[in-house]
Amino acid sequence: MLPTAVIGLGYWGPNLARNFSASPSTDLVGLFDLDKARLEGIGDLYPAARRFETAAEVFASPDVAAVAIATPVSSHDSLAQQALEAGKHVLVEKPLADSSAKAVDLVMTAERMGRVLMVDHVFVYSPAVRRLKEIVDSEEFGDVRYVDSVRINLGLLQHDVNVMWDLGPHDLSIMDLLIGRGPRSVIAVGASHAAGEQVEMAYLHLDYGEGLTASAHLNWLSPVKVRHLLVGGTNRSVLYNDLDRSEPVKAYDRGVSVEPDPEGRRSLLVSYRSGDVISPRVSTQEPLSAMIEHFAECVATGAEPMSGGTQGLRVVQTLEAADESLKLGGKRVEMS
Amino acid sequence: MLPTAVIGLGYWGPNLARNFSASPSTDLVGLFDLDKARLEGIGDLYPAARRFETAAEVFASPDVAAVAIATPVSSHDSLAQQALEAGKHVLVEKPLADSSAKAVDLVMTAERMGRVLMVDHVFVYSPAVRRLKEIVDSEEFGDVRYVDSVRINLGLLQHDVNVMWDLGPHDLSIMDLLIGRGPRSVIAVGASHAAGEQVEMAYLHLDYGEGLTASAHLNWLSPVKVRHLLVGGTNRSVLYNDLDRSEPVKAYDRGVSVEPDPEGRRSLLVSYRSGDVISPRVSTQEPLSAMIEHFAECVATGAEPMSGGTQGLRVVQTLEAADESLKLGGKRVEMS
Amino acid sequence: MLPTAVIGLGYWGPNLARNFSASPSTDLVGLFDLDKARLEGIGDLYPAARRFETAAEVFASPDVAAVAIATPVSSHDSLAQQALEAGKHVLVEKPLADSSAKAVDLVMTAERMGRVLMVDHVFVYSPAVRRLKEIVDSEEFGDVRYVDSVRINLGLLQHDVNVMWDLGPHDLSIMDLLIGRGPRSVIAVGASHAAGEQVEMAYLHLDYGEGLTASAHLNWLSPVKVRHLLVGGTNRSVLYNDLDRSEPVKAYDRGVSVEPDPEGRRSLLVSYRSGDVISPRVSTQEPLSAMIEHFAECVATGAEPMSGGTQGLRVVQTLEAADESLKLGGKRVEMS
């Protein structure tokens, strides 16, 4: 049982607390939030967990082996650094940090201290995405040629981050899982229509080299909610629709064998190979619960997390490049 | 009854012939195609229409007052020029021409000859798009802030044009109708995955100035068919889903009144104003039939076509800029 | 090329004419309708087909080998009898006749005269229903346990027949195809809400014996259009959704293996065997065209039609029993 403390009890922290408390592999031993009332409120639900006065106390406590950080992005770096330095294993809410320099530091500190650093890329642990990954990795699928993602709805406008840093980590971490490397260059265009402070809708275009491209439409202002991620392969395609509870994943046996159109001069016929659509069974395990088991297992066995510092860093690097592209009016930004 | 001849009887020409024949305002008096067998086949359905030997003969015929051109894009310009010079009114399949220079020439010739030049932007005449336009123009809607369009499916790969020139005129002509002017700059990114000849999937980002932006995802390789066009306004939003036969247009009384989130520091609450969704009745008139009535009416009254040379030129200019951006790897291209 | 005449040119007749004219196996040689204007209008489209003055003339003509009858139900019997007696092969619009006694007579006449008698159960020839049949007949499906059909929309109210006789033949003919025999008893309940003349919504419950049951909800008054047919088998289930163009048939690998609920005393867990859903490719051939090829083939080869007099009679017998049940307030009516 991994004794864990949760720092930050705003929107996401209470979910982490609930899962650390319920998991057979972890123990919720501590809680902290700057907001005292919030700390009391959540604390009442977990009488066995200690309510710390400061974050420093959490890091100093010998009863705490792991820390989950669910605070505003700007504080991820500082808190995670302190926790790692104090010898704690760390789970950080996405994104890992608000700059790639900080993210690199975190990865290095974790390595130096020999502690697990994991990022809360929760979609990576969803049963549907695991299925997606299996399909994409299968021989019949062929090679990935493109990913197209749409994540739009009427959402909360954030003060401290734009829509790319808020919603983007979901799509970027799924793409990272499927592709296994980061993009070479990024183009981002966006707009701020409502509050004027932060970009509220954005389109990202990632070039992974070798003919592989990915795009994402991220939007806080859409009256309709869409959660589509389409992966096109040389032989098949697969669609992940996070809102379709009965058939979240659909594999299409539809390829793009190209033949001349018998009718004539101007077009090629894209043939539907067989045209069957298969929607595999997807389990209903809660992604957050799976993630926490994985965290405990990595701590116990020293295994590399599926969403470790490396993946977290790649996501931050991509977002950083996207921010720069946005600032430059959509100029392509190369990633070193 | 406007005596009309149809030139080009491939995919779209027969539909034009059928509608010119059935319309109470027009008369199908002539047919021409380079492919003799095709000319015979379609000709048999319209015994009253003359089968011409050459396009020049069509233009020379005093019995023909108007010509519809449904040939490959590269020949639009030359055929339409000859027709206009011969004093015919002209309806050209979209896009108007394969370069803006040629499109400009066509507009000028039409003006000089005092003839109607209309482009077959057929979606502009669909009852759903007419409804969309009414909603967007209504006072309650506020100002258009963005348009997001998705037009993807497993399609025919074209030899002579890329996916932008094939599918793009649909979305660009709808955007032109809604916004009433062309974009100031264009970014286009795309990829060629299947046949390697032409770009088969592309994303266009248009900046109209004054904070108004539009994007379109065009794709011949998608296993799923999507036809969404979302218009976000300052007070309301409206979605046009061309595949939803029972509710193609949905107006959302959802705005983006921004208020501080009572929960705290990090986010603003986007309030749903009332949240009602209204799906207005949409008539089932065939868009092509409405377009042909409009063509005949413009010829009769001298009225400006809704999809005349001006609109057709703006669409071609945008596509041309998009091609250039594509060639430059997604660089923003200003439109003069 | 089977020389065929079409009698009755109201709603359905013109579709028959178009298909008999276009088919490579048949020739449209004659047309007849009591309404002269209608006969002229349709006749103009098929200059090669003779416009008959009376039905008797059609039957007397040596140039006509087959007759398609698309007149009001009450006249099916008399016209089909005359046609068969005159030695013509006959295709009758559904339902075969307005009473089982008349239907029996027709079957007997056809047999006596050695002519093909086929009923226009057009759904039986749709690619989706053919797929449905294949799945239901496959070994993995197990035995059919139930069929549940919903066919509702805002429709035309008929003067001469109620909703069961109008929409019911579609579902009953599909059920007949899948099950291969008629029901043993029928319960029908219904109501007349709008015009008061005819029952406009009805529920049919058919007992086929051996634990196999089927139900159909037929409704002209529904604001939403639904076309579902669900077939439950011992091992699998399959859904036919006629309105889902991309996935009209879905086979569910979901059985009803019953196990005790680990949670307790009160319930049994229905296990999803694997839970995969497969949506097979379905061709896009027009059902009516397939039906007419089949008709021509039966005439040529003497094969039994898939929707012959036998099937047509069973549908009429079921409708007749349903009418009786309706009249008796929902009493179960046994079919001999």
Added chain:
Amino acid sequence: MLPTAVIGLGYWGPNLARNFSASPSTDLVGLFDLDKARLEGIGDLYPAARRFETAAEVFASPDVAAVAIATPVSSHDSLAQQALEAGKHVLVEKPLADSSAKAVDLVMTAERMGRVLMVDHVFVYSPAVRRLKEIVDSEEFGDVRYVDSVRINLGLLQHDVNVMWDLGPHDLSIMDLLIGRGPRSVIAVGASHAAGEQVEMAYLHLDYGEGLTASAHLNWLSPVKVRHLLVGGTNRSVLYNDLDRSEPVKAYDRGVSVEPDPEGRRSLLVSYRSGDVISPRVSTQEPLSAMIEHFAECVATGAEPMSGGTQGLRVVQTLEAADESLKLGGKRVEMS
């Protein structure tokens, strides 16, 4: 703060406990279940609530003012009687009892003791059903002519009740809310395909007199999940789709003004009045929470519950008549 104890902690009881604990109007003061382990497990979540040894102790406790009963149906009557006799207010899980005689007794006891008796018809308190009720009661809707409900999915097979007693109370309580009276007669047909013990799929047909009818399809064996309730009125219709999270309620301005079809003899044209579809905003309040507030309010003010003994009794009477009809092979059973 109404001090409440929950008896029965199987599937539904824990939800009640959670809501009684969280409500500002109630206090969770006691828990009881025959299964000691279950009592401990749930008890640990609510340290402030007393764990009773027997139900009798609950009823005897002066600290308990109200009791919620979530035990198997067969025990509802006995437990609720004891609770009422002991002067407690009572909330009973649906259905109220397993026979109408017992339900009548409960209603009478509650009246004699002057205590609130409420049934957990939780759908009656869902925001979508409240909206449905408002629409149906509005002047523009006209009179209700029919209700058609479909509640099917792959579900738990119950040992102690059939599918009608398990799923039926949901639909019957909604119908009771909309119509305000019970049906005059019932026809029920059903089948047992899987386990053979209990009827697993059933169709109920209710006649409310004055031309108003209702039907429900209830099914534990369907591979697809459907939750539709359609209400047809003289002027409008409304659909409640419990699975459509974004638009659960849709009002159709589609009537059935009947006019002769200009085309002819055989049909009447049902005109779409305007055809607009309105999907009103529906709040996201949890129905169970709303129900518990209502329970506390009825106790406090003496108001009649929306789902009191009267409504609970009507539902049980209908189910009882349905059971009888089922046993008689679908015979219509009159309700006195």
